[in-house]
Amino acid sequence: MTYARRFAVLSCLTLSFACFALVATADEGMWTFDNFPAKQVQQKFGWAPDKPWLDRVQAAAVRLTGGCSASFVSPDGLVLTNHHCVATCVQNLSTASQDYIANGFVTQNREEERLCPGQQAEVVTSITDVTPRVQTAIGKKTGAELAKARDAETAAIETESCTDKEKERCQVVTLYGGGQYKLYRYRKYSDVRLVWAPEQQAAFFGGDPDNFNFPRYNLDAAFLRVYENGKPASTPQFLKWNPRAPQAGEPTFVVGNPGSTQRLFTEAQFDFRRDNYFPVLVPLASEYRGRLLAEMDDDAEKTRTGNDRLHSVENSYKVFIGQWQALRDDEFRGRLTKAERDLRAKVKGNAEIGDPWTEIEKAVASFSTYFTEYFILEERPGWRTDLYMYARELVRSAIERDKQPADRLPAYAESRLPLLEKQITDEKPTYPWLEEMTMAFWLSKTRELLTADDPRVKDLLGKDSPEQLAKSVVAGTKLADANVRKELWNGGLKAVQASQDPMIQFALAVEKHARPLLDRYRAEYDGPATVAQAKLAKARFAAFGESVYPDATFSLRISYGAVEGWKERGKDVPFATNFTGLFERATGAFPYDLAAKIAAAEDKIDKSTTYNFVTTNDIIGGNSGSPVIARDGSVLGAAFDGNIHSLGGAYGFDQRMNRTIVVSSAAVQEALEKIYIAPALIKELNDTPITKP
């Protein structure tokens, strides 16, 4: 239901289901809380967090189901995150006459706080090792049988472990490519309300051209609040607000949920991404972006309603380009190649490990032959437009819920249904023009990629053109109405199959063609890759011992680093910007025009206040909104981006160049005081005294 968002979980293709053990160098690593690299940190800073420090931080760390991270910053459920993590909510709450994206959303008291549709906040309460149980279930199975056994056992563990469906969520996280399975138990909050969001032009000054760049001047911060029984939840474990300037070299810890990395893909998998995946994905994303830009151009209402989609599209696009470039860079790629060669050499002759590289190569080669079909029909059906995704999820969840739990696809395990139901049935606006153009785009690309003579294309289009079909299903569907969706959800498979809704009927037709591709993928790629990747994990543990961290999986991690600039083409990039720089960079022309409220407050603002700053922490999409924590456990700001070099971080970390970009607590404080005038919020944030570092 949700789109890949800036620094949200980037859709890295299901190839990357599994993960690997990674050997960390320098500040590298997105560490699990139960394997914190205390030795390395001690070595670097002469000090390291202890268990109570880590426990306190873990209890204050929040995951947002839209694909972001966040943290509690008051005992009353107040949550700090990024503006771009709440932009969908801000847009959903807006109307043509009250546009909070353009004007910002400021509350003076709790009564004014408003529910964010589909949003859920989650806090880890425990982590348990369930590896033996899952591995026993897998046994010696292979292919589709293996995937099924693994998913069934995982689902069973999740269902057994979380009995309070209102307040709990259980998730088995696959780490080290199946080397470990861990049960993460979460306290969940389904009532999440918007407290404060600046104008988007304040949060995203410089827009797409400045995205992933630095120096930067973005007030990319926002506050939410979690509620319980209609009242602000009590959150005694929170991080202290610290609106001071960060100091050069001081230690920083980023706590959040990095979405997905593929740092220990094999050569075959890297090649696949470079030569198959991106060459199909990027041109499509590019054309969609072009269509969207042209549709929105000179149309104020489309500009308003398409805003959220456009940002998501442009952000993803830049991520794709950056990742792809890294894989085409000889030096960068050479390091990856060398790492594989080294590992192979170290475990040569180890019979238990064998040759997982060739196993993966074969699985990739087979996947390549039907990748395009899989991509367009299964991975990006309807180009994930809202109404289509409602239909697709209603259809697929109905089919899966009709099966025994052990037979279901993992995304429809009993433990996953409550969030899915919430995402499908929460009320939120849809925009017919956007739905129609997106569907028309996807249909025309489906025809282009599969050809007009493909029987599936003929079945889906019939005698219609993509444009005609898009128009008729969007005009005819009632799925924009949350009540209709609720009825279908509750009615299950019978209701779905009997539905006369044209979008549901269309989604049923697509399902018919997509399902064989998914089955094939699970049997021929996912199964073999799971076996091979578990062997690779073993190989890495054998070669490197404990000094490894798993690939990112949108589960809770901590990374350490320091406030530090870098050298760009021989020139030093200073570690921080301030408000003076913002006013200097403003040209008046979008996206370099100042937000109205900032422009109006120019004389009041202390322009020497630190605005954004960078650190060496190792993060990735999904970390957006993560608290950046000082040694004393206080919040110096919220991570909202990486620099352009960080995009290659999906595949490898380069400490010389990769930087995390942070909006400082100092800038947020200055904004709340001088620009947005939110005294209650300032009081709440600053009520607890700060321990100086």
Add this chain to the structure above:
Amino acid sequence: MTYARRFAVLSCLTLSFACFALVATADEGMWTFDNFPAKQVQQKFGWAPDKPWLDRVQAAAVRLTGGCSASFVSPDGLVLTNHHCVATCVQNLSTASQDYIANGFVTQNREEERLCPGQQAEVVTSITDVTPRVQTAIGKKTGAELAKARDAETAAIETESCTDKEKERCQVVTLYGGGQYKLYRYRKYSDVRLVWAPEQQAAFFGGDPDNFNFPRYNLDAAFLRVYENGKPASTPQFLKWNPRAPQAGEPTFVVGNPGSTQRLFTEAQFDFRRDNYFPVLVPLASEYRGRLLAEMDDDAEKTRTGNDRLHSVENSYKVFIGQWQALRDDEFRGRLTKAERDLRAKVKGNAEIGDPWTEIEKAVASFSTYFTEYFILEERPGWRTDLYMYARELVRSAIERDKQPADRLPAYAESRLPLLEKQITDEKPTYPWLEEMTMAFWLSKTRELLTADDPRVKDLLGKDSPEQLAKSVVAGTKLADANVRKELWNGGLKAVQASQDPMIQFALAVEKHARPLLDRYRAEYDGPATVAQAKLAKARFAAFGESVYPDATFSLRISYGAVEGWKERGKDVPFATNFTGLFERATGAFPYDLAAKIAAAEDKIDKSTTYNFVTTNDIIGGNSGSPVIARDGSVLGAAFDGNIHSLGGAYGFDQRMNRTIVVSSAAVQEALEKIYIAPALIKELNDTPITKP
């Protein structure tokens, strides 16, 4: 001034200036008329064309300066080509009230024939070897000096050799990568008029989805007429019109001007295309296509005026995708790699040849470091939109014409100026919305690729956004007026520099930033590559003797082949379609809706008439409109496309799969008789009796 058109000269990047000697297998080869492979043809068919046959055909072969091929088919200057080769002309002659693209253009007599703006037709009258002269001028020079000496000598030869500027054009063609330089002398016709064009929906039924596919049902044919002194030119050397069905296996000869192939690029050059060139070009082309589609959607006038651009963009896009896929295909690429390895082995130790592969690798590596800048500022400035290209050519030609002939860039040699002047100063419509959106696109991509902080971007944009600047230069320029362009052309550098026209001023600013990149390219890539490629040509001659043909250079070639289908995924694709198939494929929804005139004539049409057919001839973009000639020298149709496999033909020919797609003379005859009712044209075409084969 002209855009890459379907099967027109595809813009293959200036990397491909030079060409290579190719070793032909089977029906492979785009042969020069002075090295016709009579032996191979004799072997295949037990017969081969003799000198008089070749001379007759050469004299009837026409090159269209828009990037197409054609042939005389009557003694009165009547020219057969493709609809898509005249589509720009048809569009230029159309207005909102009289849309010849939608309705077709049919004349009943010569008075109704109308001038095509910017069009020139050319016929080769002689080919002379000038290799010794050019090689003497080059001597031992290197880098920029080499490029300059070569271009100066070439320009001098052209200027000396064609003294009648009204009727003649001289062009020195570089063959075999500088292994040969040949002077082609042309009789030129500057007054070219449109005689007949069907509706575009007849010519391009199936549109983009069916483009490069087969079975196919396209009436992609048109007639032009060349005039002299206001009267139809006398063209006694013409090809006989032959409206019969082609026979399975019969020999076919395609005569035309294949635009550009890169079949003997080195590995470094192939890698560059795969990893640098297409990954930059394709996403940009894709976004532009998306913007254009969205702008035209639901807007009848934009759909009309943007039609020509959209077709050109979509066609190029499919070509890029096809070429790129070929380079990413392991098997296809493996053949290229093997060919290089074999050649290296054969000439190993030959001191005269040395190691040109490494020389090219170095030149490519250097080019890679500034390729993106070069591409956006020099190779695709203004995304080649009409008004910007007027400005750019007025600016650059003024600068170059101000120099001594020996110092000019080759595109501005004295011999090239008449056509350039015609293209700049001929009257033709421009569409402000299209100009503005294209400029805005290019400016925003320039900022994206170079970053907002690049000094050149800052200089070009100032405080404007791309959209603001595009709007102001397009609204402010007077270059849409041909008289203004004429004045500037005549006024030369002084007039250009003094011009207050915002588009001229903007083009001057771009020139300032583009020129250093061009200079660098000529010195560091073009110069070294010319030396290395001449060595590679020597290597190939040494290894393979005479059985080689040069890469395509949009100069006259002949290829031989036969009428023959192919096997696609185990299934036979028959070699021809007929009108029955057209009516069966029509769905009524664009682009599968029938042209109105065809639908209206359904009952009259003999549906068994051959519509399109395929042959094994080796062709490439630029061959569009080429006559497909039977053994007796008559015209069986006009080549208008290749199948999807032919797109890899840029890099290698695969006779099992590559096919030329032809619109049959039989279909054209049927259409003129039953659908478009053009008795005078039928009479003119059929007046000369046909010799049966």
